[in-house]
Amino acid sequence: MVKLNTNLDEIPNYKAFVMAGNDMFPTINERDHVVVDLAQRFIRSGDIYVVDYKKSIIVCRLLLDMDKVKLIFDGASHEFEAFVSTITIFGRVIEIKSLN
DSSP states (O other): OOOOOOOGGGOTTEEEEEOOSSTTTTTSOTTOEEEEETTOOSOOTTOEEEEEETTEEEEEEEEEETTEEEEEOTTSSOEEEEEGGGOEEEEEEEEEEOOO
């Protein structure tokens, strides 16, 4: 038997968010829950992150190219390019849970 610790304060590096919007469809659907590791702020090119970009908190895939990064949205035709120094990475998405 495994006893789970229910005190979430003892797991400070993880946070769950509910996805709003469909820019990451089909990878992440609206109202899916995403678990973010707040300690993983380094960019692993191609992974999905929660970032602050121009004062908006977004979920996107980051593609690193030297000192620039592309912000890719799996379900949208738009993408952005920015200097790494102009974005704030909150953490890397480590799990996606669909309620469907």
